[in-house]
Amino acid sequence: VAFPITCGITFTYGGLAINESAQVLDREDRPIPGLYATGEITGGFFYGNYPGGAGLTRGAVFGRIAGCHAAVHA
Numbered sequence: 001v002a003f004p005i006t007c008g009i010t011f012t013y014g015g016l017a018i019n020e021s022a023q024v025l026d027r028e029d030r031p032i033p034g035l036y037a038t039g040e041i042t043g044g045f046f047y048g049n050y051p052g053g054a055g056l057t058r059g060a061v062f063g064r065i066a067g068c069h070a071a072v073h074a
């Protein structure tokens with residue numbers, strides 16, 4: 001019996017900076033219009049460690065926030 005094996009990222013602590021609306025921030029902490037991010041590509045949310053289950057929760061919560069914010073501003 002053989003099983004396919006692949007790599008996976010369990011958690012990251014660095015990445016794109018976002019604000020409370022999930023907008024990606026530039027180097028001067030200004031939102032970049034129309035650019036949103038969430039999940040493992042973003043940083044600045046946890047430091048050093050994280051509570052169990054927080055990876056998927058962060059993605060779901062900020063994904064919804066990003067979608068709502070983008071829809072209002074479309």
Ligand SMILES: Cc1cc2nc3c(=O)[nH]c(=O)nc-3n(C[C@H](O)[C@H](O)[C@H](O)COP(=O)(O)OP(=O)(O)OC[C@H]3O[C@@H](n4cnc5c(N)ncnc54)[C@H](O)[C@@H]3O)c2cc1C
Nearest residue numbers: 007008009010011038039040041052053054055056057059
């Ligand atoms: C073994 C393991 C166990 C985990 N257990 C838990 C848990 O119990 N609870 C929990 O909350 N979190 C858990 N996590 C963390 C959780 O899985 C991640 O936080 C979450 O999946 C991150 O979602 P994401 O959308 O940011 O990234 P991902 O799920 O990695 O999605 C990124 C997607 O982008 C695609 N992609 C990459 N490059 C490109 C490209 N150039 N063009 C197009 N597509 C691209 C990839 O194929 C992938 O589908 C676990 C992670 C691992 C690895």
